[in-house]
Amino acid sequence: MFTLDQLTLIVFPFAVAWFITLMILRTAVVLRRGYKTELGLEKGSPRRGVLYSLTFSMLPWKKDSVRRHPLTYAAGMGMHVGIFATVFFALGNRFWAWPDFAIPIFGACAGVGFISALGLFLKRNMMSYMKPITNPDDYFSNLVVQFYLLSGCLAAFAPTLIGLWRLSAIILLLYVPLGKIYHMLLFFVSRILFGLQFGRRGVLKHDLPLSY
Amino acid sequence: MIQEALNTLEKKLNLPMATYLEACTHCGLCAEACHLYRADPVAKHIPCFKADTVRKVYQRHFTPIGKIFPWLYGAHDLTEKDLDGWVETVFQCTLCRRCTIECPLGIDNASIIATARQILTQSGKAPSTLAEHGRLSCDVGSPLGVTREQFFDRIAWIESELQEEFGNDDLTVPIDQEDADYLFIPASLELMKYPRTVQACLKIFIAAGVKWTMSSNRFDVTNFGVFLGDPQITKTIATRDIEEAKRLRVKILVTSECGHAYRALRWEAPNWFQEELPFEVKNVIELADEWMAQGKIKLDSSVNHKSVTYHDPCNITRNGGVIEEPRRLLHASVQEFREMTPNRERNWCCGGGGGFHSMPEYKDVRLQSGLMKANQVKASGAKILATTCANCQLQLNDLNEHYNLGVECVSVTDLIADALVVQRS
Numbered sequence: 086m087f088t089l090d091q092l093t094l095i096v097f098p099f100a101v102a103w104f105i106t107l108m109i110l111r112t113a114v115v116l117r118r119g120y121k122t123e124l125g126l127e128k129g130s131p132r133r134g135v136l137y138s139l140t141f142s143m144l145p146w147k148k149d150s151v152r153r154h155p156l157t158y159a160a161g162m163g164m165h166v167g168i169f170a171t172v173f174f175a176l177g178n179r180f181w182a183w184p185d186f187a188i189p190i191f192g193a194c195a196g197v198g199f200i201s202a203l204g205l206f207l208k209r210n211m212m213s214y215m216k217p218i219t220n221p222d223d224y225f226s227n228l229v230v231q232f233y234l235l236s237g238c239l240a241a242f243a244p245t246l247i248g249l250w251r252l253s254a255i256i257l258l259l260y261v262p263l264g265k266i267y268h269m270l271l272f273f274v275s276r277i278l279f280g281l282q283f284g285r286r287g288v289l290k291h292d293l294p295l296s297y
Numbered sequence: 298m299i300q301e302a303l304n305t306l307e308k309k310l311n312l313p314m315a316t317y318l319e320a321c322t323h324c325g326l327c328a329e330a331c332h333l334y335r336a337d338p339v340a341k342h343i344p345c346f347k348a349d350t351v352r353k354v355y356q357r358h359f360t361p362i363g364k365i366f367p368w369l370y371g372a373h374d375l376t377e378k379d380l381d382g383w384v385e386t387v388f389q390c391t392l393c394r395r396c397t398i399e400c401p402l403g404i405d406n407a408s409i410i411a412t413a414r415q416i417l418t419q420s421g422k423a424p425s426t427l428a429e430h431g432r433l434s435c436d437v438g439s440p441l442g443v444t445r446e447q448f449f450d451r452i453a454w455i456e457s458e459l460q461e462e463f464g465n466d467d468l469t470v471p472i473d474q475e476d477a478d479y480l481f482i483p484a485s486l487e488l489m490k491y492p493r494t495v496q497a498c499l500k501i502f503i504a505a506g507v508k509w510t511m512s513s514n515r516f517d518v519t520n521f522g523v524f525l526g527d528p529q530i531t532k533t534i535a536t537r538d539i540e541e542a543k544r545l546r547v548k549i550l551v552t553s554e555c556g557h558a559y560r561a562l563r564w565e566a567p568n569w570f571q572e573e574l575p576f577e578v579k580n581v582i583e584l585a586d587e588w589m590a591q592g593k594i595k596l597d598s599s600v601n602h603k604s605v606t607y608h609d610p611c612n613i614t615r616n617g618g619v620i621e622e623p624r625r626l627l628h629a630s631v632q633e634f635r636e637m638t639p640n641r642e643r644n645w646c647c648g649g650g651g652g653f654h655s656m657p658e659y660k661d662v663r664l665q666s667g668l669m670k671a672n673q674v675k676a677s678g679a680k681i682l683a684t685t686c687a688n689c690q691l692q693l694n695d696l697n698e699h700y701n702l703g704v705e706c707v708s709v710t711d712l713i714a715d716a717l718v719v720q721r722s
Contacts, residue, residue: 110361111361111362114315114360114361115312115315115316115319116312118310118311118312118314118315119311119312120311120312120313121311121568121571123564123567123568124567124568124571124572124573125563125564125566125567125568125573125574125578126573126577128618129618138403143401148326148399148401149329149330149399149639149643150326150329150330150399153329154326154329157324157326161324161401212325214325214328214338214340214343215323215325217340217343217346218323218325218340218343218345218346218349219323220323220369220370220371221368221369221370221371222369222370223322223323225369226322263362263366263369264369265321265322265323267319268319268320268321268322268402271316271319271320271402272320272402274312274316274320275316275317275320275402275403275404276402276403278312278313278316278403278405279397279403279405280403282405283642286564286616286617286618287618287620288614288615288616288617288618288620288642289642290620
């Protein structure tokens, strides 16, 4: 009989292979659609637009939605910080040994991420306006992330649960190319397209006084 | 009909469209970015809900995972009943793209909604009055059915007014002058409802002392194909403007204060035809700003002493990039200028765009959707509400009455024309 730890160690490379293969295939399907550079005389700089789109335009005080929903913004940030921190931890772990003091920090990040993801899940269920824009993928994606972050948090403080965390990572890797978490790649494409167009038209001007 | 709709969608699936359709996380932050939703918080006004109409069809028919697991995305086969259900959802949108600015991913919901409109128009399901205006644009050259005789009548009247203003009985409005530097094309809405604005534009041209002309073939710059999402109508109308500018060999085609026409000719037309236009396209406000900087026109702000606030038209500002020009002109033309908040690219849409005015069946929704704008105007405390889009002006006038705002709605060129220092003969 295999333990969970042994079993997940065996399955993990296959999950990684699945993840990479499907991500490439899905991205290829999107990219083959083709892109034509916009024509017409530039009024602003597309390059500056992209730079601004990927940086300053994401700042909380640049978004009306943040002013109206600071908790949602905080939860979104918390969840993403948790994910990135744990992925960074796991990747780093392959190449070097993290110092002892770092592990609880990553664990805490995962904990914050879990609470944030849970909060967003509750919001999706409790706010009436979220129901019509929710489909099964929205629930699955959130639950998969919640499981990954919770098990990551627990494993940071109870190393015997590392197999459970690996299992959650396997599920995450299997699901990402299928569901909306795939936006992790398209986020950049979408922001770049946004910056190209609005930058070209001279709409994005970060040196102007704030609009609010 | 269904197969035709799917073919249309497939043709529109370039990288940006596929990205926008795949990247949405349904976070819901776009909801409160929309003036329609803020005024009436129901699902059909949530931008990503509107975009989901097309998204679910895309996932079902064009993505491998959606074909295998459609239930995962709530995706389904497209039916005629679906199309009927789309009509209200996608035509009750002003395509203002405020949701794009607020979206964490920068998803352009308006381009998806425009695709849905194209599918509905092809299926004969577009609102009838809007479709009729599109037909008139193509067949007569003007959605209001303005004829050449009416155009000449209007210009003759404006000409006599200008003669009086400049104290010059020999002053004429140049029509069909070849090799002029500028070809000015107004909107039929301005000609018929806001002739004072056309007069103001012409006064600015005359005061600047430039070589300009109008056209007896193209006297309406509006393009209702944009609202219908109909590429055939859109290109037909744009081609007429482009060919006329080529025929007259002008250097710059100048659109009047018509938001969608400027956006269409300035930013979209080169992409539709996949070639650079052999002339520049500018808005009359951009030119006035240039001429003011060059000293060709001089403005005296003392004549406009009432407080003025400015409504940024979505197609001029957020989608057109003409942002500081009207502000510089207003600062020079009026004694007291007050900004609304938020403003510039985050400005609230007035609710008059996207062809809303040509869909009388949605009049109540249109007026209701102006709530955020009405609140902005009230908060500014200004006496005069200026804008640079005739369509917005029409809506702002309606909001003024509906919400009892107590302001005077004018175009920016009206204020500039009043402030112009004129050399009388």
